[in-house]
Amino acid sequence: MGGLTVVSPVGYELGRNARTRVSRADQAELGDDGRNPLTLLAGADAHRLAELLPLRYERMIASPFxxxxxxxxxxxxxLALRPHSGLFVQAGGNAHLQNFGMSGTPDRRLVFDLNDFDETLEAPFEWDLKRLVSSVILAARANRFKNGEAAAAATSAAAGYREAMNDYATRRALEVWYDRVEVDDLVPLLNRGRASVPTLQAVEKARSRDHLSAAAKLTERINGGWRLREDPPLLTHVSDTSEGGMDEELVRRCIREYRQTLPADRRVLLDRYAFVDFARKVVGVGSVGSRCWVVLLAASANDPLLLQVKEAGPSVLEWHLTPSPYRNAGQRVVEGQRLIQAAPDVLLGWFRDPAGGHDYYVRQLWDAKGSFDTSTFNASGLATYSRLCGRVLARAHARSGDPAAIAGYIGHGDRFDRSMVKFGQRYADRTEADHTRLVKAVREGEMPAPQRPRAVAPPVTAPLHA
Known part of the structure; x- marks a missing residue:
């Protein structure tokens, strides 16, 4: 074992033996069954709101990334077209570069971690890593870096994962569980060259994102009361349940159902707040078209609480692996997040809409959440950031999987890293071809066309905390 002292020698050998299932060199290969990406996308759109699909594709055609x-x-x-290692973890399911970011802990520290769990499911560890490495190549190409610089950044992501996993293989379970990356510790690593000022700005922005700042941006005063400000199509009041909306009575009922999924102490906290308003909100890129709401609660005129209520469907991985053991897809997301994130939101919960039968999960909106804009990084900065993402992904996997087994599979040298980079380069090429195909289909009307530019929303008349 090359001098490595592992907590589980049996696990380490199990990982080495998994190479007979699929070698590390074979991890670089792509499967091809002649699939049509547009057909796959259309199939995933079946549960989305049709009125929002043009916005979804408007965002998707912006670039290959x-x-x-x-x-x-x-x-x-x-990924499902090729053999896998058989070494399962609680995967994030969508571990690309922009799904890592900052969030606030219960003790009000700022940490860096995975921040999107919509697709979380038990899956082979390398599926997450392949998605991360592929995203690094695409981000580098979007920044017009040279091929060698893109490969170097992707190598950093794979190496960061390998080195961290080998370290976790030597640690006791509680040490792995308590480990986390604090933003104050990582900022000096990123503050180099062209990326330094944007990085500091991103950190300060995350620190300032709380319920008061969210209320200042998203609310207005109407007839002596407060409500969420209309900003169509991004934030709209939709009460017709036949059109994917909710009425107030239904929202109140859902909040009561959500409350039952919280620990007893969090129920006491939630009970301090009263319902004020709700509206539908469009978020992200992959999530556009799913049902997402913002619920405004308040304990007083100066004490708002904004909750994000987001629809959860089956993970995209469930089509190819064992289905989730949870009957409610919202619970799948929450339990997955609790398992792999170092400091999950204290108000995480879930419910099922009794009218439409849709599953949802609930979390705080803007609780010190933020991300780094990879377009601001130079080549060296992207490599450093990618290594950090690889390390954080390894920590997430080590909490739910067997770090010794994964370390045994990937080894100490760079053979596995090189396979990941080759895969990422090949998959980035495929993604660029898929993107070109989508752009053509949108222009020719085969896929939902982008909407016209939306009107500028009226200014906020007064914030909730004024």
Missing amino acids: SFFRGAATVMAHD
Whole structure:
């Protein structure tokens, strides 16, 4: 074992033996069954709101990286075409670069971690890593980096994962569980060259994102009361349940159902707040078209609480692996997040809409959440950031999987890293071809056409906390 002292030697040998299932060199290969990416995307759109699909594709055609962000179902299909290691973890399911970011802990520290769990499911560990490495190549190409610079950044992501996993293989279970990356510790690593000022701005923005700042941006005063500000199509009041909306009575009922999924102490906290308003909100790229709401609660005029209520469907991985053991897809997301994120939101919960039968999960909106804009990084900055993402992904996997087994499979040298980079380069090429195909289909009317530019929303008349 090369001098490595592992907590589980049996696990380490199990990982080495998994190479007979699929070698590390073979991990570089792509499967091809002649699939049509547009057909796969259309199939995933079946549960989405048709009125929002033009906005979804408007965002996806912006660049190959944007397409990649919205095409998790396409990559899940492609990954399933090849043999896998058989070493399962609680996977994030959509671990691209922009799904890592900052969030606030209960003790009000700022940490860096995975921040999107819509597709979380038990899956082979390398599926997450392949998605991360592929996204690094695409981000580098979007920044017009040289091929060697893109490969170097992707190598950093794979190496960061390998080195961290080998370290976790030597640690006790509680040490792995308590480990986390604090933003104050990582900022010096990123503050180099062209990326330094944007990085600091992103950190300060995350620190300032709380319920008061959310209320200041999203609310207005109407007839002596408060409500969420209309900003169509991004934030709209939709009360017709036949059109994917909710009425107030239904929302109140759902909040009561959600409350039952919280620990007893969090129920006491939630009970301090009263219902004020709700509206539908459009978020992200891959999530556009899913039902997402913002619920405004308040304990007083100066004490708002905004909850994000987001629809959860089956993970894109469930088409190719064992289905989730949870009957409610919202619970799948919440339990997955609790398992792999270092400091999950204290108000995470779930419910099922009794009218439409849709599953949802609930979390705080803007609780010190933020991300780094990869377009601001130079080549060196992207490599450093990618290594950090690889390390954080390894920590997430080590909490739910067997770090010794994964370490045994990937080894100490760079053979596995090189396979990941080759895969990422090949998959980035495929993504660019898929993106070109989508752009053509949208222009020719085969896929939902982008909407016209939306009107500028009226200014906020007064914030909730004024």
